[in-house]
Amino acid sequence: MIMLRKFRTTLVxxxxxxxxxxxxxxxxxxxxxxxxxxxxxxxxxxxxxxFVGLKNYVTIFHDPRFWRAVLNTGYxxxxxxxxxxxxxLLLAMLVNRKGIAGRSLFRTIYFIPLSISFxxxxxxxxxxxxxxxxxxxxxxxxxxxxxxxxxxxxxxxNWAMVAIALMNTWKSAGYAMVIYLAGLQGINRDYYEAAxxxxxxxxxxxFRYITWPLLAPTTFLLVISTVIFTVRGFEPIFVMTQGxxxxxxxxxxxxxxxxxxxTMGVSSAAATFLLVAILLLTLAQFLASRRAESYY
Numbered sequence: 001m002i003m004l005r006k007f008r009t010t011l012v013x014x015x016x017x018x019x020x021x022x023x024x025x026x027x028x029x030x031x032x033x034x035x036x037x038x039x040x041x042x043x044x045x046x047x048x049x050x051f052v053g054l055k056n057y058v059t060i061f062h063d064p065r066f067w068r069a070v071l072n073t074g075y076x077x078x079x080x081x082x083x084x085x086x087x088x089l090l091l092a093m094l095v096n097r098k099g100i101a102g103r104s105l106f107r108t109i110y111f112i113p114l115s116i117s118f119x120x121x122x123x124x125x126x127x128x129x130x131x132x133x134x135x136x137x138x139x140x141x142x143x144x145x146x147x148x149x150x151x152x153x154x155x156x157x158n159w160a161m162v163a164i165a166l167m168n169t170w171k172s173a174g175y176a177m178v179i180y181l182a183g184l185q186g187i188n189r190d191y192y193e194a195a196x197x198x199x200x201x202x203x204x205x206x207f208r209y210i211t212w213p214l215l216a217p218t219t220f221l222l223v224i225s226t227v228i229f230t231v232r233g234f235e236p237i238f239v240m241t242q243g244x245x246x247x248x249x250x251x252x253x254x255x256x257x258x259x260x261x262x263t264m265g266v267s268s269a270a271a272t273f274l275l276v277a278i279l280l281l282t283l284a285q286f287l288a289s290r291r292a293e294s295y296y
Contacts, residue, residue, distance in 0.1 A: 032275065039268035049265075056269035066270060068247060069255040072161065073231055076251055079165035080172075080230045085222055087169060088176020089215075093207075095177070096184045107181070114174040122239030125167040126153070153241060157248035164236050164249060172229065176222050183218035187211065220289040224282055231278060 039056055041049035060066045095107050113121065129138050130153060139149040152159035191210050200206060234253045237243060243250035243258070250258070252274050260267040 035268045035271050035275075038265055039272045040265075042265050044262065045264055052265065056263075056265040057273075059263075059266050060270050060273065065247065065250070066255060069250050069252045072247075072249060073251040073253075076161055076165060076233075076249075077227060077230050079161060080168045081223065081226050083165065083169040084172045084226050084230075085176050085219070087173040088222070089180050091173060091177040092180035092184055093211075096181055107177075110177055111174040113171045116171065118171065118233070118235035119239055121167055121171045122236045125163065125170070126240050129153075129163050129166075153245070157245050160241055160245060160248045164240055167236055167240070168230065168233065172226070176226065179218060179222055180215065183215050184211070187214050216289060220285065223285055227281055227285075228278060231274070 038049060040051060040053060042052045042055075043049040091110050095103050095110070097103075116124075142149040150156040150159040152163045187210070191214070192206060195206060195210055200209070231251075232253055233251070234257065237249050237251060237254050238257075241249040243254045252270060256267045256270050256274075259270065
């Protein structure tokens, strides 16, 4: 009788999550499986897929543009992810401090960019940072003080990715701020009181030995989500640079976009490579997080 009751309870529970499982299977698992399947075939959308084995993977691994896209993706991630997380943590600690007037207003202001689409944000930053042919706000401001502004959108490829990362940081730091703010407010104040009794009154020491270790799970969540959002970002590059100048901002996702119309199998192979890379990065970050937690 008890076993039957447990079975019914379990069945009821699974019946509630069944619609979500179906949606995940249809809109997430099936597309991923289909992309992996197509990566082993030659297919131009029309007609029947032709099995070619690992030929598509050999093609991308011998394509210099693919490896440059991989390097560009890594460079973009190194620029954007630490900046977003660092700025989000700084903003969260500022708005979490007691005694600051208008804290709710500041939280709203910092969060507003997150509600703007990447297309709109890209257009705004393109206008702000444009050096040619129409002088943008930042270019004009730097010109007034005699500092030449880099022509990142046409010739100065070293600054093109920096401009995109700057826009991404401005737009996405609010997300990190909200997550960190929840983590900060979840820390028991008794830890700080005990540290004060033991003589730890420096803000840096409180942050170093209490706040930062207790934010480790929050940081792990943010690193994973921010890396995924950054690596798969397409709209900023499409709006601001379209992969240029001279391929300096062609990331893996934009490489897929360029190769997709004529070589769907090759694009699927690159997408599968990106999926595996994200999974490996997630695993590495998980292991690093576990090691950090054991250290503290």
